Amino acid sequence: MFGLMDQFLKNDPITLQNDILRHVEYTVARSRFSFDDFEAYQALAHSVRDRLIERWHDTQVHFKRKDPKRIYFLSLEYLMGRFLSNSVINLGIRDQYADALSQLGFEFEVLAEQEGDAALGNGGLARLSACQIDSLATLDYPALGYGLRYQYGLYRQVILDGYQHEQPYYWLNFGNPWEIERIHVTYPVKFYGTVEEEDFNGGKRQVWVPKETVEAVAYDNPIPGYGTRNTITLRLWAAKPSDQNDMESYNTGDYIDAVVNRRTAETISSILYPDDRSHQGKELRLKQQYFFVSASLQDIIRRFKDAHSNFDDFPEKVALQLNDTHPSLAIVEVMRVLIDEEHLSWSRAWDIVCKIFSFTTHTVLPEGLEKIPVDLLESLLPRHLQIIYDINFNFIEKLKKRIGLDYDRLSRMSIVEEGAAKSIRMANLSIVCSHTVNGVSKIHAELLKTRVFKDFYELWPHKFHYKTNGVTQRRWIVVSNPSLCALISKWLGTEAWIRNLDLLAGLQEYATNADLHQEWKMVRKVNKMRLAEYIETMSGVKVSVDAMFDVQIKRIHEYKRQFLNILGIIHRYDCIKNMEKNDRRNVVPRVCIIGGKAAPGYEIAKKIIKLCHAVAEKINNDPDVDDLLKLVFIPDYNVSVAELVIPGADLSQHISTAGHEASGTGSMKFLMNGCLLLATADGSTIEIIEEIGADNMFLFGAKVNEVPVLREKGPALKVPLQFARVVRMVRNGYFGFEDYFKSLCDSVEVGNDFYLLGSDFESYLEAQAAADMAFVDQEKWTQMSILSMAGSGRFSSDRTIEEYAEKTWGIEPCRCPF
Numbered sequence: 001m002f003g004l005m006d007q008f009l010k011n012d013p014i015t016l017q018n019d020i021l022r023h024v025e026y027t028v029a030r031s032r033f034s035f036d037d038f039e040a041y042q043a044l045a046h047s048v049r050d051r052l053i054e055r056w057h058d059t060q061v062h063f064k065r066k067d068p069k070r071i072y073f074l075s076l077e078y079l080m081g082r083f084l085s086n087s088v089i090n091l092g093i094r095d096q097y098a099d100a101l102s103q104l105g106f107e108f109e110v111l112a113e114q115e116g117d118a119a120l121g122n123g124g125l126a127r128l129s130a131c132q133i134d135s136l137a138t139l140d141y142p143a144l145g146y147g148l149r150y151q152y153g154l155y156r157q158v159i160l161d162g163y164q165h166e167q168p169y170y171w172l173n174f175g176n177p178w179e180i181e182r183i184h185v186t187y188p189v190k191f192y193g194t195v196e197e198e199d200f201n202g203g204k205r206q207v208w209v210p211k212e213t214v215e216a217v218a219y220d221n222p223i224p225g226y227g228t229r230n231t232i233t234l235r236l237w238a239a240k241p242s243d244q245n246d247m248e249s250y251n252t253g254d255y256i257d258a259v260v261n262r263r264t265a266e267t268i269s270s271i272l273y274p275d276d277r278s279h280q281g282k283e284l285r286l287k288q289q290y291f292f293v294s295a296s297l298q299d300i301i302r303r304f305k306d307a308h309s310n311f312d313d314f315p316e317k318v319a320l321q322l323n324d325t326h327p328s329l330a331i332v333e334v335m336r337v338l339i340d341e342e343h344l345s346w347s348r349a350w351d352i353v354c355k356i357f358s359f360t361t362h363t364v365l366p367e368g369l370e371k372i373p374v375d376l377l378e379s380l381l382p383r384h385l386q387i388i389y390d391i392n393f394n395f396i397e398k399l400k401k402r403i404g405l406d407y408d409r410l411s412r413m414s415i416v417e418e419g420a421a422k423s424i425r426m427a428n429l430s431i432v433c434s435h436t437v438n439g440v441s442k443i444h445a446e447l448l449k450t451r452v453f454k455d456f457y458e459l460w461p462h463k464f465h466y467k468t469n470g471v472t473q474r475r476w477i478v479v480s481n482p483s484l485c486a487l488i489s490k491w492l493g494t495e496a497w498i499r500n501l502d503l504l505a506g507l508q509e510y511a512t513n514a515d516l517h518q519e520w521k522m523v524r525k526v527n528k529m530r531l532a533e534y535i536e537t538m539s540g541v542k543v544s545v546d547a548m549f550d551v552q553i554k555r556i557h558e559y560k561r562q563f564l565n566i567l568g569i570i571h572r573y574d575c576i577k578n579m580e581k582n583d584r585r586n587v588v589p590r591v592c593i594i595g596g597k598a599a600p601g602y603e604i605a606k607k608i609i610k611l612c613h614a615v616a617e618k619i620n621n622d623p624d625v626d627d628l629l630k631l632v633f634i635p636d637y638n639v640s641v642a643e644l645v646i647p648g649a650d651l652s653q654h655i656s657t658a659g660h661e662a663s664g665t666g667s668m669k670f671l672m673n674g675c676l677l678l679a680t681a682d683g684s685t686i687e688i689i690e691e692i693g694a695d696n697m698f699l700f701g702a703k704v705n706e707v708p709v710l711r712e713k714g715p716a717l718k719v720p721l722q723f724a725r726v727v728r729m730v731r732n733g734y735f736g737f738e739d740y741f742k743s744l745c746d747s748v749e750v751g752n753d754f755y756l757l758g759s760d761f762e763s764y765l766e767a768q769a770a771a772d773m774a775f776v777d778q779e780k781w782t783q784m785s786i787l788s789m790a791g792s793g794r795f796s797s798d799r800t801i802e803e804y805a806e807k808t809w810g811i812e813p814c815r816c817p818f
């Protein structure tokens with residue numbers, strides 16, 4: 001549909017076949033008469049890459065000619081998943097490729113499975129970056145994403161005996177056809193050393209004398225938009241040894257040392273930190289942050305100076321988005337470069353900094369806020385520490401004028417946290433230096449204003465906003481659910497919804513239409529059968545597609561309450577066991593599906609994974625229960641697994657303790673695939689209720705403002721008997737491993753139950769019972785499913801990005817004219 005516009009490479013099946021075979025022979029270097037699926041995938045990928053590169057060049061040439069204001073998205077994490085299917089769909093040539101391949105005797109889907117996930121991130125924040133860069137491209141914004149090219153992505157989760165084991169995931173084994181190494185785009189990045197004072201223009205100035213240099217090399221990933229020729233860049237930096245260091249050690253003839261030093265350089269960008277909780281203040285982590293910030297800013301300033309000579313124009317041409325505090329050193333680096341290298345005055349540099357940065361926080365928990373130990377910064381980046389002290393000094397001086405000598409508040413707001421382990425509060429630095437600070441949902445922003453950043457909100461209310469997260473319908477419907485995609489386009493009579501998700505509302509009028517119901521149920525059945533097949537392959541458990549598929553897939557965290565889900569399943573099992581035989585025919589069969597990785601050092605989370613397996617072992621092998629209840633843990637949950645599970649889910653759970661999930665984006669993916677939500681009113685779920693209505697969801701639990709009150713009650717809090725009973729079953733070894741699960745049980749004992757599993761248990765069971773009731777009436781359920789999808793328009797990342805572009809970044813689309 002769009003391919004026709006390509007002036008260059010043709011996309012008719014014959015041309016595609018020839019291109020693929022040419023790459024088999026000349027790129028993969030295999031004979032065109034014998035090559036396997038993986039080699040066919042590599043050749044296919046390279047032929048798609050050629051078409052991406054064409055559009056990419058046109059886009060970059062157009063951006064260069066137009067010289068628009070650009071947005072630079074700085075994120076240490078991107079969970080891109082697979083590139084192939086998304087690329088051919090956004091290029092509009094998936095069908096042509098499927099035809100070409102079938103004539104060569106290959107099936108597109110089979111080859112697509114050959115690709116490993118680009119898992120360069122942990123969870124929500126990382127996948128959000130990927131969805132947002134797809135929307136930036138599709139909406140023709142002049143944007144570029146910067147990040148790190150980890151060689152080891154998020155670890156592979158291997159389950160042995162029900163326990164999580166982490167296996168390093170080296171994803172670049174067979175090269176990566178989706179990236180282009182930019183050998184000419186390299187920058188030196190400095191570390192350590194001292195700061196000397198020297199005379200300058202009759203005054204003094206600070207000069208950083210670094211001790212170590214590594215080279216940053218750019219690897220570019222073309223990101224195609226959907227329904228446009230625009231193809232933007234995700235530029236990931238890799239660390240390489242710099243020749244600058246060696247001379248010295250060579251002179252001392254210490255060759256081995258020289259080579260070893262070379263190796264250490266590469267480690268900077270090699271491993272993703274697999275923890276999405278607290279920051280351990282590790283030196284390598286700080287090195288990663290500064291390495292990517294320094295390389296990105298050298299690249300941004302080089303591009304600006306190619307077309308401009310006056311830095312006063314910088315804020316007119318450059319907007320920088322900080323994806324949480326991980327890239328916040330960029331603020332200090334811009335100050336250093338403008339003052340130390342471009343010789344601007346402090347006030348001019350400061351003026352520019354405050355105009356170019358905007359900051360998004362993804363955390364609700366104060367302990368999740370990043371703090372960098374001063375001594376670490378002092379040794380690694382001495383000049384930056386000086387600049388942070390100067391920024392803080394000026395800030396505190398101004399603050400005193402505004403709020404007087406309220407020392408408690410002054411010390412709460414200080415960027416420098418005094419005390420034994422002096423540290424830098426990166427969130428405070430980001431707020432002081434950014435023109436806009438946003439939460440990722442309406443309620444999140446309220447919590448930032450009233451709790452997390454209360455002091456700053458009272459000082460600068462104008463800075464605080466919310467930009468509710470979104471997800472891209474290209475990957476989460478068109479790529480992962482092609483049969484639903486076709487159904488929507490048929491009933492809406494257009495594919496325009498793929499670029500404008502609000503059009504899904506057009507299906508509301510058909511919510512009770514029998515023909516749509518018929519087709520809808522068929523699509524869902526096909527997806528459930530695909531998921532059932534995967535479950536059997538991965539866990540050996542046979543599940544019935546007539547059962548309700550109840551899914552909870554996300555990182556394992558106490559606040560996300562996977563433990564509550566498991567205790568609910570134990571209760572359901574216990575009820576079935578104690579039921580009269582003939583009452584069992586009223587039980588709605590359930591297949592409970594849980595998936596997610598625990599941070600390697602997060603013991604409680606790992607115990608939850610083990611308990612899930614222990615409970616599954618019991619239930620799945622109990623003939624008494626048979627198909628009425630099954631529990632499966634899906635190992636190694638990642639983007640590609642999500643693409644398979646979400647289309648097959650009937651019910652999905654988002655059951656965090658209210659006030660703990662900043663937004664949540666999984667819920668949005670399930671919603672736009674017609675899966676019903678069982679949820680607490682937390683994060684973005686509150687806005688989903690506004691869009692589709694509470695009567696199309698199963699809601700339960702304490703509200704955000706009730707949680708602190710309930711916590712106050714502590715030991716006086718009433719917990720239902722059923723809750724005490726199921727916890728006791730675990731504690732007494734009903735599922736074995738009682739010693740191992742003791743701390744888990746202790747964590748929900750009365751007076752200790754910080755995440756309120758006990759006090760929410762009753763309403764949780766009621767919501768589950770309501771879901772059972774609804775599922776019995778499949779026409780009712782199908783109506784709710786259609787209305788859920790029809791009301792999901794707002795949760796497209798296109799809407800999110802348009803809000804950032806208009807209200808925060810001040811950028812305009814710059815569409816490639818071809």
Ligand SMILES: CCc1ccc([C@H](C)CC(=O)N[C@@H]2O[C@H](CO)[C@@H](O)[C@H](O)[C@H]2O)cc1
Pocket residue numbers: 122123124125126128273275276277278279324362363368440469661662663664665683
């Ligand atoms: C290593 C330190 C670290 C700490 C926090 C994080 C992320 C901020 C955690 C995260 O992914 N937060 C999630 O961000 C999503 C996107 O905005 C939200 O939808 C989730 O609610 C939030 O938990 C990554 C790494």
